[in-house]
Every structure is written in C-alpha cells, then in structure tokens.
Amino acid sequence: MEERDIQKELENKAKRKELLMNILPFAGLILITVFFIIVTKGRILRVDNLANLVNSMFTITLASCGAVFVYAHGGLDFSIGSTSGLAQFICIFMIMKLGLPVPLGILGAVFIAMAACSIVGLASIKLHIHPFVASLCVKNITAGLLSVLTQKAGGQITLDYSRFKIFNSVWLKGMVLVVMVGLGFYLFERTKLGKIQKAIGGNSRTVEQAGISVRKYKMLAYMVLGFCVGIAAFFQMTRIGTVSSSSGSGLEFDIMIAMVLGGFPMSGGSAAKFRQFVLGGITMTILTNGLTMWGLDVSYVSLVKGLLLIVLVSVSYDRSIMKQVSIISL
Amino acid sequence: MKRFFVLLLVCMLAVTAVFANGDDESATGSEPATTSAYEKKSIAVVYSTFTDMLGSEFKGSLESLAQYFNIDFHFIETGYNTEEAQAKTDAMFQMDLDGVIFVSPTVATLEAAYKRNIPVIALNEPVDEETGKQLRAYPNYLGGVVNDDYAIGRNAAKALYDAGCRKICISYLTPGTSKNHQDRYDGFKDALKNYPDMIVLSESSSRAQWPAAVKTFAAAFPEMDGLFSTAFSEPGYNAIKKNGLVGKFKLATADISESTADYIDNGVICSISGGQYNKIMLAFAALYNYLYDGTRILDTLGGYSYTPFIQITSSKDYKVYEKYVTGGTNWVYTPQIIEKLIMGINPDMTPEKFDEFCKAYSISQVMSLRSGN
Amino acid sequence: MKEAQVFLSAKDICKAFGPTRALVDVNIEIARGEVHGLIGENGSGKSTFSSIAAGAQTKDSGDFYIDGELYSPKNMTDAQNHGVSMIVQEMGTIPTISVASNIFAGRLEEFTKFGIVNFKEINRRANEILQQIGAADIKAETMTYRLNFEDRKIVEIARAMVCDPQLLIVDETTTALAHKGRTILYRLIEKMKEENKCVIFISHDLDELMSVCNVVTVLRDGHIIDTLFGEDITLQSMRRLMVGRDMADNYFRSDYEGSYSDEVVLEADNVTYGIVEKLNLQLHRGEILGLGGLSACGMHELGYILFGIAKTLTGKVVNRITGKEITSPIVATANKMAYISKERDKEGIILNATIRDNITVPSFDLLSGPMxxxxxxxxxxxxxxQIKVMSIKCRNSRQRVSELSGGNKQKVVFAKWLARDCDVFILDCPTRGIDIGVKAAMYQLIYELKKQGKGVIMISEELPELIGMSDRIVLMKDGKITKEIARDKSVTEQTVIDYII
Incomplete structure (x- = not known):
C-alpha cells in the first residue's frame, strides 16, 4: 500500500504546482499594489487617481485584447505603435480637416489599423517572411507615412478639445474596456477562434493535418489585432489632443512588457491565457503610475523601475513549460 | 529558485519603502528652512528629461531658488512617449500643487490643471494656431517665457555666410520631436533665401547621429565647408577631432558645453548659442508673480516674453559664460535678482520692464548683473 | 550456473519524474562476461536505469557499486573514468566538427598543452580507435556532417570506446544501423564478452536480444520482474514477462482471410509527387490495406498525397463515398477522413498542450454552440x-501530453480522430516506438475499425505488422507499386522482401 501512498503524494505535488502556477501572476500584481499603497501613503487609491489608472491602462488593455490572438499563435507585430499613430492621423484629419462626423473618423482609424496589421499577416503567411521582419517593414512604412503626412500638415494637427471631452470620461472608457475585455475573453477562451490560435502556437502542423486552415486563422488574428489597435488609436487621439509624428510610438514595447509581466508564454501555445495579458497591463500601469506618485528623485526612477521589473518577471514568468527532459549531457 | 526571487522582491520593496522617501520629506531644497520669508508653495516642473545638459540645468537652476523662496519643486520626467507623458502628467496632478511649469503643455494638461485651479506657465510657444487658440481660452494659462529659436537659425546662416562658407550640410531632429529644433531649422532655411549662392549639400535628422552625422558628411562630402547643427554635444566635438576635421569646415550650432571654448579658439565654431536655461528661471518669476498676489505679468505683453540665447563668439565670452552662466554653484540669476522681478515685492517692476529684462539676456547683461558678486 | 564475478550492482534504485515513478526499488547485478539484455515496454524504466548508471542522470535514492565499492558518477565523464560508458539512443554527434572532435568531445584537455590543442595526436588516436572497432573506412579528419546517419552512429560507438570501458551500455543503437553498423557492433559486443567485460544491451527487437544476449532482465512499470538465463530466453517468455499475460496468437489478428467489400472508398488516380510517379491505388470499404517497402520507397509520400497534404502533380485523389476530390487536409477532414502522421511528436500531437486540448482540435465545429x-x-x-474508450493512462484530461509515454501519446492521437466519425483512416507507422501492450491494443482497434466498415490504409516499415494485419499488402519500390499480396497464412517476410529491395 506504500506504493499507492507515494503515488498519491506525487499527484498532490503536481496539483499544488498547478495551483501555484495559476496564482503567481496575481502575486506580482498584489505585491506591487501593496508596495505602492505604502509608499504613496494611500494616495494611489484616491478616486482621482483611480480615474488616472483607468485612463493609463486603457490603451494597453485594449490593444492586448487583440494582441493576445496574434501572440498566442506564435506571431508578433512590432508595427502597432506607428500604425496607431497613422490611424490617429487619418482619424484626426478626417474630423478636423475634412469636417467628417466622428463615427466616420473612428471607422477610418480602424480601417487603417486593420489594413496595416493585415499586411503584416499576409507578408508572414503568403511570403513566408518571419512576422518579426514583416512587422518591422510595416512599421517603417507606417511611421514613414505618418512622418510625411504630419509634415505636410505643418508638424501636427490639434483637436478641438472641448468637443471631445466626453471621450475622456472615465465612465465611457470604463464601459468600453469592460465590453472589449469581455468580448476578447469570450472569443479567446470560449470560441474556436481563440482555441485554434493556441493550438497553432503549440504545433501548427498538427492543426494543419487536423483539417484546419492555419492561414485563415492567422490572418483573422491579425485583423482582430488591427481592429483593437484602431479603437485604441481613436481614444489615444482624444486623450492627448494632438497627433504628431511620434504619436502612438512605443505601443508594441508596452505590449511586450505587459506580456512578460503577466506571464504570457512568448511563443504562445496552450498555456496562453487571456487574463495574463490583462494582468500584465494592469501591473505595468500601477508600476508607472505609482512611481510618479511616489515622487522619487528622478535619477532613481529608472533604476528602481528596472529592478522591480526584473524581480516581477522572475516571479510571474513560468519557464517550466519550456523545459525538456533530456538524458544527453555531454 | 522562484521562492528566492519572491523573497528578494519583498525584502527589496520593504527596504525601499522604509528608506527611500518620496515627496513629503525630501523634496528638493527644503531643509527645515524656516528662514524663508515666503509661504511654502509646491510647484511641478515637467520636461522630457532632466538628465541631459539642458534638463539638468533646468533642474539645478530652479533648485538654487528653492530654499530662498520656500518652494517644493517636483520634477516630472515625461520621456518621449506621448502616451506615457500624459499618464505621468495625470498622476502628477494627484499631488497638491500650487503651480506648474510645463515646457510644452497640451490642452489636456490645461484641462486637468483647470479642474484643480492650478496655473500653468509654458516654456515654448504653442505648436500651432489651433492649440494656441485653445490654450488661451483657459483662464489658468499664464502664457510663457520662450526662446526665439528662429533667430538661432537665422544667425547661424548669417555667421556661416560671413565666414565664407558656401557648401553646407544640415543636421537636425526629426520633425515633430521638438519644436525648438524645428524652429531653428526653419529659421535657417528661411535665412538661406537671402544667400542664393550658399547651397545645402545634404541634411540628416537623428538625435544620436551628431557624431555620426559629422563623420558621414565629412566622408561623403569632402567639399563641405560649413555645418549647421540644431544642437551639438561632446561626442560631436570628439568626432571632429578624431577624424582630423579641425579646420576643414565651420560649425554653427547651439548648446554650449565644455569643449566649446577650445573649438572657438581653433576656429571651428563660427557661431554658437546657449545658456537658454535662463528661461525657466524667468518663467518661474512670472509664475511666482501670480502665486504671490495673483499678478499676471505676461498678459499685457501678449502672453509671451522672448528671451534670446546667449551668443558666444570668442573664448573671452566663454570665460564669462563659464563663470556666471554655466551651472554648478553659480546660476545666472541669483534669488535676489529674481526677487526684483516680482511686482508684489518690488513696486518698481512693471510688465514692460520684465519684458526688457528678458530681452536683454546676453554676456554683457550677465556681467553687469553679477559684477560685484 | 558458474560463479560470476559481479562488476556493477544496483541496490534499491529509485527515480521519479514529477508524479511518474520511473524506477522503483531496482536491484540488478551485472556480472563480467555477461551480455545483459534489458527489456521492457516504453516507460518501463530501462533507459532511465542505464542513463543513471552512465552518469547522465541522477538517482533519487539507492546505491550503485562497482567491484564492491560505492559508485556515484557526477556526470558522464566521471562514469567513463570508472569504466562505464554508454552509446546513447538519440542523435549524439555534433555535425559541424570533425569525427575526431566528436570522438574526443569533452576530453580535448588531455591533448592541450599551453592552450594549444594537438590535433594531430587527436586524429591519430581517433583513427586508431576507429580501426580497432573495425570502422577503418571512416577517417578522423572528416567533418561529421559529411557522414550518413549510420556512420555517425558508428562514431558514437567509437566515442564510447575511448576510455576502454569495462561496462558498455548499448541503448537502442541497432535501430539506427544497417548491415555494416550492426556487424561492427556485434563484433564489439562479442569482444567485450571474450575479454570478460560486460555489456548492457537495450532493444525492442526480441529476436536480436535472443541472439546477442546471454542474460536478460525484464522491467515493467519501473519494477524488475525477472531475469532469464541462457536457454530460458525465448520470445514467448520475454513477451509474457513484459506484458504480464500471454500474447501468443492474438497479437495481430486471429483470422487469415482477407475480406473486404467491393465498394471503393478512396482512390488515387495516376498521382505524382516526389518519388511517387503515376501511381494508382484503390481502398475498399472494410479493408485494411497495408503499404510497405523500404523507408524511401515513397509510401510515406503516398500517405501525404492521399490526405491532401501534398499536391499531386498529375491525376487526382478522390473520395468515392462523397465523390469529392481531395486537395487539402481541410477538404479531407470535411470528407470524413483521418490521418495519423509517422512523426508523432513533430506532427501528430501538440506536446505542450493538455490531453483535452489535443483531443478537441479537429472537433471544434462539432462543439460550437450558438454564437x-x-x-x-x-x-x-x-x-x-475518449480517455475511457482508449484506456489512456493519465492523471486527468488536463495533464500535459509531453508527460505521457509514447504509447499513450499515440492513443491521444487516435482519440482525436475517433471523436469525429471518420470513414477513411490513413495511418503512417501507427505503432512505431510503442510498447507491446499498447501495440496489441492498437491492432485490436484497427481490426475493430475494419469490422465497422471503415477503410484503413496502414503504412508501415515493420513487415511482421503488415503481414499480420493487412487484408491486402501493397509493396512499393522507387515510387512504384511492385506487388500486391492478398492475405494468406503462408505469407512470410521472405515472400515479401524481394519486392521491396
């Protein structure tokens, strides 16, 4: 009977490990939050600041809703920053210079973003270019277009701020977030659209031989990403109020940080979960927001941020999935 | 392994939480100074970075005034990412502030400040008509003390032409990155219209490329005899020296640094401007006018007061510059000088006099102000 | 039984990987002059045991003794210094360096003076060793990538012999060797026996074990079951000990009549791809069609063509039940066809996913509800x-497939197709690398499919399997069909071999 006990114990050990894996990403977030509550003496929880938090995490969370599909199948897109900038420009141009109604402007932004992301998708699928390279090329194209267009427009275009104050309302943003996150979660975790991405990320040949069009689903992922980036771009535009050649830049890096902080596996696959991206985004936002509120002397900010990031990452990122049992050791 | 890291994180955070204090206690410049005659004020200063040359001059010069005027300065670095900048600014307003010095405020910032009744003063003119219009609509927008960046460009063009240069290369920043640099570039290009026989061989825009720009231009265009760069730095000078380019071409640029004196002496520099951090001290003065008794000193001036860069043409000038203008312990305006700019404290001061004072910024003004110090 | 001088003895060795217990209280003695076979199903622990003995892994508990002294190797080099050397199962040479460098990998310091490596000496020693084992046609200076698969394996053998071991462990090496390589290996083993040294021989090939070993130990589920000596070593006894029950005649099928309906369910009409040229083939309802030949004869490519993975340059593949032309896997699955690839880990299964995620992949449309x-x-x-139907040995459906044994992995692959209702099955090497017990279950399953009226194509490199299971065997060589043989008791490997070489 001793055998069975040992077996049971090993099974319990495995169960505990599974539980731990599910909790760890939250651990990082909780740790960071508690830390900043202490250090800012509670100011971080003030209603005003909560509004700020919603504003700050809005873009990254929205983009995450789409990014999760692409990264889950092992793809990536480094162009979304400058694509967002270009989308913002088209949108603001349509509204301010052409006088078109706002919904059309939003459509314009979404269209441009979806087009750009689709190009990345097409290039990597049809031309067999690694999405890394494909997206860098698209990044150059969109950034270049943005630069030329903004220059022609005189450097930047400014919004008639008062008209758009409503889009900065925390309630509106909160609702949009809830809807998009809810939709994203549903599509990713409960429909085949998301499940197939995870399967492709695990082994695309298996999926191919199971009779599923890997090409089609990869494209869909990029289009979903484009859609989310387009919407995010619109709100970025209303928040900042101007569009210049540097608008939107850095989004792809923020996404990567959110991905790592949340414990999302870099090559996708079945271990990928929607909530990892969202968690990562929230953690990142609190980190940035907290650092500012803390009022730490500027020279120390980068240092502390770097240190915090390293430790946070090692807590939440699970490498055991990558481990392979190998009996060769030369 | 993982547990180790968790423990490490918790310890680190605990230590930092205890020892590294935030705002309240160690805000710059406020030792338990009960010697100041003025009420404590809290002012946020927002710029892209405080660790480069200009940024650290901005910070240092304000800190030198902190104790005298009893100010808690909060320096907010926004970086170059607009989204992050906005987030940082939003977070900043969580603090109890009395005023904000913002290099290039956005309408969103003004809105946030307006909600909390906080005055904002700028260090750059609005980026375009539309923004200017919207900014001026806010009652808490005090205008700004700004530089005439166009003049830099115009002066540079003239200086290069006078020095005999006819084949020019231009090094500038990507449009949209900085209005200051853009204006210098525009000023230069505009002035070129007056010198039809001076031609531009090539242009390059990238911040990190100044030393690289020097090398590339020199290699690709050996016939270049003049270089206009919207700004310059030590690595750039090194590049000139290392590549044996001293004497090959003339340099007209902005931002004064250590090697400036040498390169004026050896004839490389024909025109250089700098010392522009004074505008933040003047802006502070304008802001303090409002904080002291609500005086809006810039209103009658049309909202903006211009202060030029310091023009250096000889190493003698540089010596004066080094003594009184470059930072460290000596900043160009002492607290007493600034005090005299506050109308509520100094009954002789008027908006016109303020404007004159700003405009008179030069080596000679500095010498006369500080002689006796 | 004459008194044997024990070289290596293992006492109560235990090793676990997570919840899986690979070795449980293993006690073995390897004596001098023994060619000691270790057999067991996949997951029985034989590879684990030998890799621990060779210093490639560490044990959880228990002790090893060499000539009575405690033996605890820290790594493979340490083990070699104690006289224990192993030829590893997986591909263990570095292609981008020379043969000599591979042979002396990890030992270059012995030839280094003042930081300079004496390559002349290394090459000389390497050539010496190659000659000693009878592989003088391989030169030490040659870059390894120029060698074919078999020769590289021979280099590994040479590497294992460098330290002049007292105990040589051969782990499933023969599967990678052809005639030349096997001769070298058998001669080497014979020499070790004559020199009163020992060999541990691990293989799935029971016939080979019978001819090479004089002692055989059987493991099952990490436990030592029994040890057989000399004449007691027979196929039947080995099989019985391995599985725990009598296998005998019901291993493949019990009937000898090939029966299938006339109705054609799948047809390849004049197809061409790769080495396959203008080939015609028909599969009938209720038929198990065996496709056999040498590995490069084109049968695997034919499998790709039939399922639409490879596009045929001429002719077409038609599913005669639905009448549709099969042009891609998507079309194939839509027409109720299933395909099991011979590359299980690379193509058949998603290693890092759960059992559940693997099984549900082809069935998303079936599972999708409103919205x-x-x-x-x-x-x-x-x-x-499916876990129940296939008796998949696992913790629960959320266990990761990579933790399962080869046989259970294959069960998952089957399960994913059985979850749909397929009419045609194309199976490529379905029992490769699977232990006896699961193999038998697979054969039963395939037979069951036939009885249900499905059409099954079984592509296999194992002749016994083809002969045992097929209603009709189609043999291929150089991309063409050379012979069709109907199921009959008299068919043996001899009958078949002439048509494939």
Whole structure:
C-alpha cells in the first residue's frame, strides 16, 4: 500500500504546482499594489487617481485584447505603435480637416489599423517572411507615412478639445474596456477562434493535418489585432489632443512588457491565457503610475523601475513549460 | 529558485519603502528652512528629461531658488512617449500643487490643471494656431517665457555666410520631436533665401547621429565647408577631432558645453548659442508673480516674453559664460535678482520692464548683473 | 550456473519524474562476461536505469557499486573514468566538427598543452580507435556532417570506446544501423564478452536480444520482474514477462482471410509527387490495406498525397463515398477522413498542450454552440469519453501530453480522430516506438475499425505488422507499386522482401 501512498503524494505535488502556477501572476500584481499603497501613503487609491489608472491602462488593455490572438499563435507585430499613430492621423484629419462626423473618423482609424496589421499577416503567411521582419517593414512604412503626412500638415494637427471631452470620461472608457475585455475573453477562451490560435502556437502542423486552415486563422488574428489597435488609436487621439509624428510610438514595447509581466508564454501555445495579458497591463500601469506618485528623485526612477521589473518577471514568468527532459549531457 | 526571487522582491520593496522617501520629506531644497520669508508653495516642473545638459540645468537652476523662496519643486520626467507623458502628467496632478511649469503643455494638461485651479506657465510657444487658440481660452494659462529659436537659425546662416562658407550640410531632429529644433531649422532655411549662392549639400535628422552625422558628411562630402547643427554635444566635438576635421569646415550650432571654448579658439565654431536655461528661471518669476498676489505679468505683453540665447563668439565670452552662466554653484540669476522681478515685492517692476529684462539676456547683461558678486 | 564475478550492482534504485515513478526499488547485478539484455515496454524504466548508471542522470535514492565499492558518477565523464560508458539512443554527434572532435568531445584537455590543442595526436588516436572497432573506412579528419546517419552512429560507438570501458551500455543503437553498423557492433559486443567485460544491451527487437544476449532482465512499470538465463530466453517468455499475460496468437489478428467489400472508398488516380510517379491505388470499404517497402520507397509520400497534404502533380485523389476530390487536409477532414502522421511528436500531437486540448482540435465545429460558444464542460466530456474508450493512462484530461509515454501519446492521437466519425483512416507507422501492450491494443482497434466498415490504409516499415494485419499488402519500390499480396497464412517476410529491395 506504500506504493499507492507515494503515488498519491506525487499527484498532490503536481496539483499544488498547478495551483501555484495559476496564482503567481496575481502575486506580482498584489505585491506591487501593496508596495505602492505604502509608499504613496494611500494616495494611489484616491478616486482621482483611480480615474488616472483607468485612463493609463486603457490603451494597453485594449490593444492586448487583440494582441493576445496574434501572440498566442506564435506571431508578433512590432508595427502597432506607428500604425496607431497613422490611424490617429487619418482619424484626426478626417474630423478636423475634412469636417467628417466622428463615427466616420473612428471607422477610418480602424480601417487603417486593420489594413496595416493585415499586411503584416499576409507578408508572414503568403511570403513566408518571419512576422518579426514583416512587422518591422510595416512599421517603417507606417511611421514613414505618418512622418510625411504630419509634415505636410505643418508638424501636427490639434483637436478641438472641448468637443471631445466626453471621450475622456472615465465612465465611457470604463464601459468600453469592460465590453472589449469581455468580448476578447469570450472569443479567446470560449470560441474556436481563440482555441485554434493556441493550438497553432503549440504545433501548427498538427492543426494543419487536423483539417484546419492555419492561414485563415492567422490572418483573422491579425485583423482582430488591427481592429483593437484602431479603437485604441481613436481614444489615444482624444486623450492627448494632438497627433504628431511620434504619436502612438512605443505601443508594441508596452505590449511586450505587459506580456512578460503577466506571464504570457512568448511563443504562445496552450498555456496562453487571456487574463495574463490583462494582468500584465494592469501591473505595468500601477508600476508607472505609482512611481510618479511616489515622487522619487528622478535619477532613481529608472533604476528602481528596472529592478522591480526584473524581480516581477522572475516571479510571474513560468519557464517550466519550456523545459525538456533530456538524458544527453555531454 | 522562484521562492528566492519572491523573497528578494519583498525584502527589496520593504527596504525601499522604509528608506527611500518620496515627496513629503525630501523634496528638493527644503531643509527645515524656516528662514524663508515666503509661504511654502509646491510647484511641478515637467520636461522630457532632466538628465541631459539642458534638463539638468533646468533642474539645478530652479533648485538654487528653492530654499530662498520656500518652494517644493517636483520634477516630472515625461520621456518621449506621448502616451506615457500624459499618464505621468495625470498622476502628477494627484499631488497638491500650487503651480506648474510645463515646457510644452497640451490642452489636456490645461484641462486637468483647470479642474484643480492650478496655473500653468509654458516654456515654448504653442505648436500651432489651433492649440494656441485653445490654450488661451483657459483662464489658468499664464502664457510663457520662450526662446526665439528662429533667430538661432537665422544667425547661424548669417555667421556661416560671413565666414565664407558656401557648401553646407544640415543636421537636425526629426520633425515633430521638438519644436525648438524645428524652429531653428526653419529659421535657417528661411535665412538661406537671402544667400542664393550658399547651397545645402545634404541634411540628416537623428538625435544620436551628431557624431555620426559629422563623420558621414565629412566622408561623403569632402567639399563641405560649413555645418549647421540644431544642437551639438561632446561626442560631436570628439568626432571632429578624431577624424582630423579641425579646420576643414565651420560649425554653427547651439548648446554650449565644455569643449566649446577650445573649438572657438581653433576656429571651428563660427557661431554658437546657449545658456537658454535662463528661461525657466524667468518663467518661474512670472509664475511666482501670480502665486504671490495673483499678478499676471505676461498678459499685457501678449502672453509671451522672448528671451534670446546667449551668443558666444570668442573664448573671452566663454570665460564669462563659464563663470556666471554655466551651472554648478553659480546660476545666472541669483534669488535676489529674481526677487526684483516680482511686482508684489518690488513696486518698481512693471510688465514692460520684465519684458526688457528678458530681452536683454546676453554676456554683457550677465556681467553687469553679477559684477560685484 | 558458474560463479560470476559481479562488476556493477544496483541496490534499491529509485527515480521519479514529477508524479511518474520511473524506477522503483531496482536491484540488478551485472556480472563480467555477461551480455545483459534489458527489456521492457516504453516507460518501463530501462533507459532511465542505464542513463543513471552512465552518469547522465541522477538517482533519487539507492546505491550503485562497482567491484564492491560505492559508485556515484557526477556526470558522464566521471562514469567513463570508472569504466562505464554508454552509446546513447538519440542523435549524439555534433555535425559541424570533425569525427575526431566528436570522438574526443569533452576530453580535448588531455591533448592541450599551453592552450594549444594537438590535433594531430587527436586524429591519430581517433583513427586508431576507429580501426580497432573495425570502422577503418571512416577517417578522423572528416567533418561529421559529411557522414550518413549510420556512420555517425558508428562514431558514437567509437566515442564510447575511448576510455576502454569495462561496462558498455548499448541503448537502442541497432535501430539506427544497417548491415555494416550492426556487424561492427556485434563484433564489439562479442569482444567485450571474450575479454570478460560486460555489456548492457537495450532493444525492442526480441529476436536480436535472443541472439546477442546471454542474460536478460525484464522491467515493467519501473519494477524488475525477472531475469532469464541462457536457454530460458525465448520470445514467448520475454513477451509474457513484459506484458504480464500471454500474447501468443492474438497479437495481430486471429483470422487469415482477407475480406473486404467491393465498394471503393478512396482512390488515387495516376498521382505524382516526389518519388511517387503515376501511381494508382484503390481502398475498399472494410479493408485494411497495408503499404510497405523500404523507408524511401515513397509510401510515406503516398500517405501525404492521399490526405491532401501534398499536391499531386498529375491525376487526382478522390473520395468515392462523397465523390469529392481531395486537395487539402481541410477538404479531407470535411470528407470524413483521418490521418495519423509517422512523426508523432513533430506532427501528430501538440506536446505542450493538455490531453483535452489535443483531443478537441479537429472537433471544434462539432462543439460550437450558438454564437460559437464552446463550453468547457462539453470539451471535458468529449475528452473523458475518449480517455475511457482508449484506456489512456493519465492523471486527468488536463495533464500535459509531453508527460505521457509514447504509447499513450499515440492513443491521444487516435482519440482525436475517433471523436469525429471518420470513414477513411490513413495511418503512417501507427505503432512505431510503442510498447507491446499498447501495440496489441492498437491492432485490436484497427481490426475493430475494419469490422465497422471503415477503410484503413496502414503504412508501415515493420513487415511482421503488415503481414499480420493487412487484408491486402501493397509493396512499393522507387515510387512504384511492385506487388500486391492478398492475405494468406503462408505469407512470410521472405515472400515479401524481394519486392521491396
């Protein structure tokens, strides 16, 4: 009977490990939050600041809703920053210079973003270019277009701020977030659209031989990403109020940080979960927001941020999935 | 392994939480100074970075005034990412502030400040008509003390032409990155219209490329005899020296640094401007006018007061510059000088006099102000 | 039994990988002059045991003794210094360096003076060793990538002999060797026996074990079951000990009549791809069609063509039940066809995913409800059903497939197709690398499919399997069909071999 006990114990050990894996990403977030509550003496929880938090995490969370599909199948897109900038420009141009109604402007932004992301998708699928390279090329194209267009427009275009104050309302943003996150979660975790991405990320040949069009689903992922980036771009535009050649830049890096902080596996696959991206985004936002509120002397900010990031990452990122049992050791 | 890291994180955070204090206690410049005659004020200063040359001059010069005027300065670095900048600014307003010095405020910032009744003063003119219009609509927008960046460009063009240069290369920043640099570039290009026989061989825009720009231009265009760069730095000078380019071409640029004196002496520099951090001290003065008794000193001036860069043409000038203008312990305006700019404290001061004072910024003004110090 | 001088003895060795216990209280003695076979199903622990003995892995508990002294190797080099050397199962040479460098990998310091490596000496020693083992045609200076698969394996053998071991462990090496390589290996083993040294020989090939070993120990599920000596070593006794029950005649099929309907379900009409040229083939309802030949004869490519993975340059593949032309896997699955690849880990299964996620992949459309909603409960139900039907040995459906043994992995692959209702099955090497017990279960399953009226194509490199299972055997050589043989008691490997070489 001793055998069975040992077996049971090993099974319990495995169960505990599974539980731990599910909790760890939250651990990082909780740790960071508690830390900043202490250090800012509670100011971080003030209603005003909560509004700020919603504003700050809005873009990254929205983009995450789409990014999760692409990264889950092992793809990536480094162009979304400058694509967002270009989308913002088209949108603001349509509204301010052409006088078109706002919904059309939003459509314009979404269209441009979806087009750009689709190009990345097409290039990597049809031309067999690694999405890394494909997206860098698209990044150059969109950034270049943005630069030329903004220059022609005189450097930047400014919004008639008062008209758009409503889009900065925390309630509106909160609702949009809830809807998009809810939709994203549903599509990713409960429909085949998301499940197939995870399967492709695990082994695309298996999926191919199971009779599923890997090409089609990869494209869909990029289009979903484009859609989310387009919407995010619109709100970025209303928040900042101007569009210049540097608008939107850095989004792809923020996404990567959110991905790592949340414990999302870099090559996708079945271990990928929607909530990892969202968690990562929230953690990142609190980190940035907290650092500012803390009022730490500027020279120390980068240092502390770097240190915090390293430790946070090692807590939440699970490498055991990558481990392979190998009996060769030369 | 993982547990180790968790423990490490918790310890680190605990230590930092205890020892590294935030705002309240160690805000710059406020030792338990009960010697100041003025009420404590809290002012946020927002710029892209405080660790480069200009940024650290901005910070240092304000800190030198902190104790005298009893100010808690909060320096907010926004970086170059607009989204992050906005987030940082939003977070900043969580603090109890009395005023904000913002290099290039956005309408969103003004809105946030307006909600909390906080005055904002700028260090750059609005980026375009539309923004200017919207900014001026806010009652808490005090205008700004700004530089005439166009003049830099115009002066540079003239200086290069006078020095005999006819084949020019231009090094500038990507449009949209900085209005200051853009204006210098525009000023230069505009002035070129007056010198039809001076031609531009090539242009390059990238911040990190100044030393690289020097090398590339020199290699690709050996016939270049003049270089206009919207700004310059030590690595750039090194590049000139290392590549044996001293004497090959003339340099007209902005931002004064250590090697400036040498390169004026050896004839490389024909025109250089700098010392522009004074505008933040003047802006502070304008802001303090409002904080002291609500005086809006810039209103009658049309909202903006211009202060030029310091023009250096000889190493003698540089010596004066080094003594009184470059930072460290000596900043160009002492607290007493600034005090005299506050109308509520100094009954002789008027908006016109303020404007004159700003405009008179030069080596000679500095010498006369500080002689006796 | 004459008194044997024990070289290596293992006492109560235990090793676990997570919840899987690979070795449980293993006690073995390897004596001098023994060619000691270790057999067992995949997952029985034989590879684990030998890799621990050779210093490639560490044990959890227990002790090893060499000539009575405690032996605890820290790594493979340490083990070699104690006289224990292993030829590893997986590909163990570095292609981008020379043969000599591979042979002396990890030992370059012995030839280094003042930081300079004496390559002349290394090459000389390497050539010496190659000559000693009878592989003088391989030169030490040659870059390894120029050698074919078999020669590289021979280099590994040379590497294992460098330290002049007292105990040589041969782990499934013969599967990678052809005639030349096997001769070298057998001669080497014979020499070790004559020199009163020992060999541990691990293989799946029971016939080979019978001819090479004089002692055989059987493991099952990490336990030592029994040890057979000399004449007691027979196929039947080995099989019985391995599985725990008598296998005898019901291993493949019990009937000898090939029976299938006249109705054609799948037809390849004049297809061309790769080495396959203008080939015609028909599969009937209720038929197990065996496709055999040498590995490069084109049968695997034919499998790709039939399922639409490879596009044929001429002619077409038609599913005669639905009448549709098969042009891609998507079309194939839509026409109720299934395909099991011979590359299980690379193509057949998603290693890092759970059993459930693997089983549900082809069935998403079936599981989707309104608005595309797939309920986790339904997924779970589907997976659980298949786990039960296939008797997949696992913790639960959320266990990662990579933790399963080869046989169970293959069960998952089958399960994913059985969850759909398929009419045609194309199986490529379905029992490769699977232990006896699961193999038998697979054969039963395939026979069951035939009885249900499905059409099954079984592509295999194992002749006994083809002969044992097929209603009709189609043999291929150089991309063409050379012979068709109907099922009959008299068919043997001899009958078949002439048509494939």
């Amino acid at each position: 595309g909603f797939i309920s986790t409960k339904n997924e779970e139900k589907l997976a659980e059903e």
